[in-house]
Amino acid sequence: MSAADRMAALLTTQTRQRVDFGALAGAADAGDSSLANSPRRRRILADAARTLATRGLATLPKGKDGWDHSAHPPLPRWVRRPPATRPPGRQPTPRAYVEQLAFATTMYLSTADHALLGPINALLRDEPDAEVVPLADRSYQLYGDEKRLKNIERHHLVTKGFLNLTTHLRARPTPAPLAMFELGPAPWLLIVENTAAFTSLREILGTWPDRSQVGWLAFGEGDHLIASLPTALTSFRERHHPVNTMLLYADLDLDGLRCAQKASERARAAGLPPLQPALGLYQALLNQTPRVHPPATTDDAHTAAAWLPPELAEPVTELLTTGLVLRHEALALPQLRTLLNPASPLLHQIRGGATSQF
Template identity: 35%
Template sequence: MNAASGTEELAERLRATGRTRIDRAGLWRAFAEAVPSAAGSVDARRMLADAIGELAGAGVLTPSRATDEGRPPLPRSVKLVRAAPEPTPRTGEPWHPELAAADAMRAPSAVVRLVNRWLFTGGTRAEAVPLRERALEITGDEKAFDAGLPVPLTLEILRAERVTLPLHREHLPGGGPVLLVVENADTFASVRTFLRREPGPVGSVAWGAGNGFTSSVLSLREDPPAAIRYFGDLDAAGLRIPARTSALAEQAGLPPVHPATGLYRSLLEHGHPASAGTGGVPAELDWLDPGLRGPVRELFADGQRMAQEAVGRRVLGAGNAWREGLGPA
């Protein structure tokens, strides 16, 4: 990217995310939107690296010190340098006692102001409901609080609760203490068939239902397993889901989510590479065991993905290599 307009467009795309810190996957998405002509180009990585360097030199962003192993290397994330906002004059709007902290804020968000009005018009008498229902009632957007509650809002102030999805989980008689979670329904059914016959260290197997696992993992607090193993597609979402869910699980006092190494190795051996639609290596690659990262990095660098359904009943029935890494340690 040697045109200034392309670099400026990338900066605008990054600012449009509304985030301060943007991971490498986000960088690639913004780059693909800013310079669509670079799709599939062998120079795409160099062009992105040059653009990041230009924006860093202009004080627009700060790259992380940690980089990937590609050539040229790309930062694992960047932090946008935002100008300090202009002071907002006080409007004199009265604040409900439950939102007294907002009075000391320089610029309470529009959502906080909507909640303030809701409290004054009867919100304090509302019964607790799921958070998305309350978001729709107050803001007209059911997803208004999906990214988190703006300061100083709390679930108590909103008279709301976060809904924990149930995890479809089947216990295996004679199995061990490990829970194996499988991303997609068909592969879950096939893996379950073989684990029923010989569960080994796996005491239960669950269907993650794609991104649903990022919420349903919290339902495990009622009956926590000793260890959690995960098998999903080899694509950006397939790694993002377990990596983020692992962090959430540990915050809730549950075991971290680790990869089912043997199943991923079988997928690399028997999988069918297909176009991922976008290029780049997601930061969540580090969630995989070190021995898997090299071939998966190459897969992503080539703009490809692999669906876990390639590890079907024929592969599962041909041997036990896929069971590697299912133990508790």
């Protein structure tokens, strides 16, 4: 076995892409007791390195720093194994689908797509009128895993309109409920994104002198708020306490405003009243001291602030692009208590004169 062969054998056992040439030289020495003391050793090792490169088993360094020039011929300090080749993808075996999934027979689908559709196909074939159940229940039934369909609404077949939860999966999402507190009988709901502000407002509204002015207070943030908004309808129905006004108080930063926009869209899709910004709280928040934050681009700031009416959108856009944000904590409990005056109508103070157009 040649020095190149012994080096090649060692390369097959390595897991790292880059292999020290000293280890390869050691493998050559171990297979030939005379090589270590041979005056031609350096030449033999250099020839072996070139042979590895010629065979496509290793890539030699390109830069001068990758070579040892202390003697002639120069030797590489390391070699790089070629990246592992991926086996060619296999086209899934064609299969028969029920009429509702006929799209699967005319478009290219991955093995994972077919693995998803197989149990759904069996459900539609055997129980085409199956009761619509919680998504986690259906996931467990079809795949033996209650979380298998957790993010199915983001799957490309769903987002492109090919797969429908109700029609094909006979299932419905069951998000965690929105945390809601019925503080009074008034027909409005205020959603607060931050726990500190929520706790402060709950304390203030819980002791409001005129209880007829107080409605619902809810806590929700980020993806949880967006997913859980439709559950508010159940709370309204169970308590026989519907609302005609829904307001949101989120942080004045990109994340908070983007969440507000998505939540507003979700509320509209669920048949809830329009989700309006709590302008009275926002106007007061804008008068507080902002904190430094990496600046947003003009486009990002303008798009995020579009949820607010023009008189707030403009200063908020300027705030975000100059590298500042305003979080709820800037409008602390004492300021909130001063802002909300029991001598004035509560909803008007929270809305700040907002109308249903927002």
